Amino acid sequence: xxxxxxxxxxxxxxxxxxxRNVAKRVAKWARAGHQMVVVPSAMSGETNRLLAxxxxxxxxxxxxxxxxxxxxxxxxxxxxxxxxxxIALQAEGMESVSYAGWQVPILxxxxxxKARIESIDDRKIRGDLAEGKIVIVTGFQGVDDDGHIxxxxxxxxxxxxxxVAAAMQADECLIYTDVDGVYTTDPRVxxxxxxxxxxxxxxxxxMASLGSKVLQIRSVEFAGKYRVPxxxxxxxxxxxxxxxxxARSGTLITFEEDEKMERAVVSGIAFNRDEAKISIxxxxxxxxxxxxxxxxxxxxxxxxxxxxxxxxxDGKTDFSFTVHRNExxxxxxxxxxxxxxxxxxxxxxxxxxxxxxSIVGIGMRSHVGxxxxxxRALSEEGINIQMISTSEIKTSVVIDEKxxxxxxxxxxxxxxxxxxxx
Amino acid sequence: xxxxxxxxxxxxxxxxxxxRNVAKRVAKWARAGHQMVVVPSAMSGETNRLLAxxxxxxxxxxxxxxxxxxxxxxxxxxxxxxxxxxIALQAEGMESVSYAGWQVPILxxxxxxKARIESIDDRKIRGDLAEGKIVIVTGFQGVDDDGHIxxxxxxxxxxxxxxVAAAMQADECLIYTDVDGVYTTDPRVxxxxxxxxxxxxxxxxxMASLGSKVLQIRSVEFAGKYRVPxxxxxxxxxxxxxxxxxARSGTLITFEEDEKMERAVVSGIAFNRDEAKISIxxxxxxxxxxxxxxxxxxxxxxxxxxxxxxxxxDGKTDFSFTVHRNExxxxxxxxxxxxxxxxxxxxxxxxxxxxxxSIVGIGMRSHVGxxxxxxRALSEEGINIQMISTSEIKTSVVIDEKxxxxxxxxxxxxxxxxxxxx
Numbered sequence: 001x002x003x004x005x006x007x008x009x010x011x012x013x014x015x016x017x018x019x020r021n022v023a024k025r026v027a028k029w030a031r032a033g034h035q036m037v038v039v040p041s042a043m044s045g046e047t048n049r050l051l052a053x054x055x056x057x058x059x060x061x062x063x064x065x066x067x068x069x070x071x072x073x074x075x076x077x078x079x080x081x082x083x084x085x086x087i088a089l090q091a092e093g094m095e096s097v098s099y100a101g102w103q104v105p106i107l108x109x110x111x112x113x114k115a116r117i118e119s120i121d122d123r124k125i126r127g128d129l130a131e132g133k134i135v136i137v138t139g140f141q142g143v144d145d146d147g148h149i150x151x152x153x154x155x156x157x158x159x160x161x162x163x164v165a166a167a168m169q170a171d172e173c174l175i176y177t178d179v180d181g182v183y184t185t186d187p188r189v190x191x192x193x194x195x196x197x198x199x200x201x202x203x204x205x206x207m208a209s210l211g212s213k214v215l216q217i218r219s220v221e222f223a224g225k226y227r228v229p230x231x232x233x234x235x236x237x238x239x240x241x242x243x244x245x246x247a248r249s250g251t252l253i254t255f256e257e258d259e260k261m262e263r264a265v266v267s268g269i270a271f272n273r274d275e276a277k278i279s280i281x282x283x284x285x286x287x288x289x290x291x292x293x294x295x296x297x298x299x300x301x302x303x304x305x306x307x308x309x310x311x312x313x314d315g316k317t318d319f320s321f322t323v324h325r326n327e328x329x330x331x332x333x334x335x336x337x338x339x340x341x342x343x344x345x346x347x348x349x350x351x352x353x354x355x356x357x358s359i360v361g362i363g364m365r366s367h368v369g370x371x372x373x374x375x376r377a378l379s380e381e382g383i384n385i386q387m388i389s390t391s392e393i394k395t396s397v398v399i400d401e402k403x404x405x406x407x408x409x410x411x412x413x414x415x416x417x418x419x420x421x422x
Numbered sequence: 423x424x425x426x427x428x429x430x431x432x433x434x435x436x437x438x439x440x441x442r443n444v445a446k447r448v449a450k451w452a453r454a455g456h457q458m459v460v461v462p463s464a465m466s467g468e469t470n471r472l473l474a475x476x477x478x479x480x481x482x483x484x485x486x487x488x489x490x491x492x493x494x495x496x497x498x499x500x501x502x503x504x505x506x507x508x509i510a511l512q513a514e515g516m517e518s519v520s521y522a523g524w525q526v527p528i529l530x531x532x533x534x535x536k537a538r539i540e541s542i543d544d545r546k547i548r549g550d551l552a553e554g555k556i557v558i559v560t561g562f563q564g565v566d567d568d569g570h571i572x573x574x575x576x577x578x579x580x581x582x583x584x585x586v587a588a589a590m591q592a593d594e595c596l597i598y599t600d601v602d603g604v605y606t607t608d609p610r611v612x613x614x615x616x617x618x619x620x621x622x623x624x625x626x627x628x629m630a631s632l633g634s635k636v637l638q639i640r641s642v643e644f645a646g647k648y649r650v651p652x653x654x655x656x657x658x659x660x661x662x663x664x665x666x667x668x669a670r671s672g673t674l675i676t677f678e679e680d681e682k683m684e685r686a687v688v689s690g691i692a693f694n695r696d697e698a699k700i701s702i703x704x705x706x707x708x709x710x711x712x713x714x715x716x717x718x719x720x721x722x723x724x725x726x727x728x729x730x731x732x733x734x735x736d737g738k739t740d741f742s743f744t745v746h747r748n749e750x751x752x753x754x755x756x757x758x759x760x761x762x763x764x765x766x767x768x769x770x771x772x773x774x775x776x777x778x779x780s781i782v783g784i785g786m787r788s789h790v791g792x793x794x795x796x797x798r799a800l801s802e803e804g805i806n807i808q809m810i811s812t813s814e815i816k817t818s819v820v821i822d823e824k825x826x827x828x829x830x831x832x833x834x835x836x837x838x839x840x841x842x843x844x
Contacts, residue, residue, distance in 0.1 A: 058509050069506075096491075
């Protein structure tokens with residue numbers, strides 16, 4: 001009997017009405033001859049409600065002891081929604097049982113609020129499945145070796161579902177969400193955006209890291225590592241839709257080389273305005289300068305994305321990089337106090353009004369001229385490129401944020417993304 | 423260093439403002455040189471909110487599998503409030519950690535929704551106390567031998583607190599609630615009602631079982647069994663009240679024989695209108711008749727309180743008893759279908775408009791004439807007594823519910839309860 005893992009997001013679990021719909025859908029899959037494991041998120045808004053209470057009470061300093069309690073608190077959201085789903089399934093006449101992360105157990109490291117899954121013991125789940133039960137496993141949470149509750153960070157339920165699917169070698173992991181798949185780009189920006197029937201794991205990884213919010217990036221990494229067949233699809237289709245049709249809907253994340261060969265060169269356009277650009281001008285061009293600058297930033301636990309060092313002129317160079325906008329002020333502070341004095345320059349510039357636009361495609365590996373086609377499309381719209389960063393399967397540019405939508409639409413058109421790939 | 427257990431009810435934990443007040447109070451006790459273990463209830467309304475969601479989704483039949491999920495769901499309320507209190511204590515500069523029932527662990531049997539505590543492992547708590555931490559233990563919940571979450575039933579947090587205090591041989595268990603102690607009777611009915619500085623464990627047990635809502639009856643049983651010094655006091659005094667004054671406030675539940683000797687004969691008046699009376703008239707007076715009637719009622723899992731069988735006349739007798747009003751219709755049904763046909767009578771009468779009023783006092787053991795003083799006081803008010811039931815330290819009467827307040831006030835006066843006992 002095929003083993004299927006379903007994951008339902010917070011919106012899909014947002015009310016008793018919606019939980020009942022999830023139960024009916026899961027019951028349909030079980031009756032059609034599948035062993036079912038379901039991983040629900042907390043009801044939408046619940047995690048935020050709990051953390052808002054905590055914020056009112058918390059001390060200013062974020063200690064390990066505080067993070068432990070935040071996890072203890074936040075984990076209740078998924079425990080409650082899981083129990084409610086088990087109850088709704090029983091009302092549908094299905095035998096059903098829910099487990100908190102520690103009951104499975106899903107073992108993680110002890111990094112509260114951003115823990116990583118280390119192992120999953122599937123014996124209890126297998127035992128229940130063998131008895132004909134539907135098993136609900138709380139998303140987002142686990143337990144460390146000392147029995148403390150941990151959570152996996154925002155979107156962690158995706159990772160829970162993929163990890164359970166990997167541990168159990170499930171036939172497929174279906175991520176039900178409020179969108180019906182992965183698109184060539186955000187349809188709110190480009191109405192012609194097209195849903196992709198399949199996308200490669202590596203493309204999905206780039207899109208997730210570039211700001212596409214469909215899947216948490218760690219869940220994609222996990223799926224890649226353990227080759228979990230993963231499908232993103234909508235929980236807002238009627239629950240009694242034909243199961244064959246449902247099983248083919250959404251977007252499948254694939255690992256097969258031969259499928260990749262058929263692909264369009266560029267699969268999608270990702271973008272975000274989460275970053276800020278920082279430049280240090282007139283830096284002496286000598287070995288170790290990048291380390292001098294970014295070492296201090298890394299020591300402050302600030303993540304750097306795009307990095308550019310310009311060609312040297314008169315023994316001086318300009319050094320630019322981007323950080324998350326939330327870290328902009330702190331980064332400027334670190335540079336002013338710890339870096340500039342040693343560099344012998346005080347020419348520091350910052351810009352928070354930028355955005356990053358990226359083209360992603362597994363076919364870029366074997367095609368030349370893709371980046372230049374991107375740059376031409378942008379130049380035809382009069383958009384100035386401030387920074388460029390490339391990897392094997394993506395090219396990103398940093399531009400003025402006011403041109404973001406214009407750039408995304410121009411690139412979507414330039415790469416014929418509104419047309420189904422052959 | 424004395425070890426103190428505090429328990430805070432849902433109203434005391436009802437908002438972040440109130441949780442902060444609880445944290446300040448607990449911090450005050452810790453700074454005054456006590457080892458502190460705190461057992462909070464869920465924020466007021468939270469358990470009802472969760473169970474209302476479950477009710478919307480639940481199947482009609484209450485199975486064990488359903489009750490398991492209800493416990494999984496309801497237990498989240500205390501886990502969240504415990505984490506919030508730990509966070510608020512950290513903001514007060516105190517080291518603090520919270521544990522769910524399973525983390526302690528508090529082991530219970532597997533009777534979901536009404537589990538009983540079997541053992542508490544206090545090693546983890548002792549370890550934290552030794553390190554100077556304040557330990558928060560979730561009320562209301564535990565875990566069974568197979569790792570399923572259980573809850574202890576309504577008011578179960580009182581029992582959790584007393585059980586933790588017993589396991590740790592705490593110096594005192596303080597139950598903070600929204601009333602400031604145990605009264606001679608409900609002050610809403612008798613404005614002259616007086617707070618008792620002390621009450622014996624046995625009196626408290628009778629009062630709890632007779633409808634006084636101050637403490638869950640099982641927590642009183644637990645305190646009695648393990649001789650846990652228990653104090654009921656208000657969480658609505660200012661948190662910075664002098665700690666010596668606070669430590670003497672409220673009502674102390676005592677176990678000392680010599681203290682009892684000083685007591686007034688009657689300590690308090692309990693009452694409730696939760697019951698209904700059922701009479702079967704013209705029952706053949708032969709051995710086994712009570713079993714014939716009440717056996718069928720017990721088989722239907724209905725609890726019977728007061729039972730009366732009148733003197734026989736012409737070989738026939740009348741048989742009356744009371745049940746909870748919620749069970750009235752079901753009891754009548756059981757009698758009509760399963761009992762009356764075999765008895766050869768169809769004279770069944772029921773009355774839901776009754777109440778039970780009781781006088782409770784440890785001194786009744788050694789004093790005669792207390793019951794007759796009660797009956798005289800009621801007769802002077804023209805109140806007809808329908809049923810009488812007595813135990814060593816209480817006398818209860820069933821009367822028309824419209825006379826309830828009148829009866830309580832008359833008895834309060836007759837036994838001089840508005841006067842402090844010598």
